[in-house]
Amino acid sequence: MSGSNTEAEKITGLLMQHHDTLVRYAISLLGSEQDARDVVQEASIHLMRKAADYDEDKPFVPWACRFTYYEVLKYREKNRRMPQLLDDDMLEILATEQADRLQRDERSEALGFCLAELPSADQQLLELKYHQELDANELCEQSGMSRRSLFRHLQDLRESLYACIKNREISTV
Template identity: 40%
Template sequence: MTDSPPSTENLILLLTQHQEALFRYIFSLVPCEADARDILQETSVALFRKFDQYDATRPFLPWAYRFAYLQVQKHREKSARSPLLFSDDVMDLLANERTHIEPQLDERLRLLDGCLGKLTPQDKELVTSRYALRQSAEDMMQRFDMSRRTLFRNLEMLRQRLHECVTHQLQSEGLA
């Protein structure tokens, strides 16, 4: 550990920098987005309480993942009657696998940003509305003047194009 304890300001900077990755990790372990957001908040509080024990010479994210994992476990204990929970073995496997594939996921996100930039403005707005802004299908149908069938067909086509673009980029960069 360093000579001086890490400051609250440092924790805020680290949490801000790694919030999306921490959320993705948690969401990979629980089936409900709202639960994942609650667990992220609980994880942030736990990190605040223990931040004086953080060794700033080591990477923050693996340290934070351990807290997130414990918070997921606490959430599972509270929700033990829910039929949607993974078994402990499956959850351990998911958590370990997630840690190992984190660099590949980050690379895919980087490439996805580039692929999104290749879309037409309307296609990009369609994808952003649905997946970033989480607009309902009904709102999007009205906003884009599309039938439900056309909306979902267009979204499926765009997901496929983005997947192909990312896959092609991975192959061209020798990462696939």
């Protein structure tokens, strides 16, 4: 009993540590935060149940991503009448590529650095969207932008952050 407790405790700890990474993984496969969180939730249950199977010598993230991927498949099957973001072949390819990517870049601190480089109004806009979760209408009201400009600006911001993160990672390497 104590053995299984220790394993469960370890998995709980690892799950807590990597929970956000798994959510990111699921978001990239499903496109929706809420669906991703539901899937990770289910995956966590299975991970807990399979705690005894975990090989500590191997990295946790790819192992957990595999469970998450199976839950994504189950989720899609359950919601098969709904339109799916990715086709089956693309889902499989992206799932493999993204798991590798997350294992490499999981602890990247570049985002914080790159966010700080943005003008404060842009930082605030991203914070309102992602942290305070304002909807598009509220964001338009706060920023004074039209809906179209807002969406374009948000995409610009994400692209400049992405470019900054990539540059920073290259220079670090």
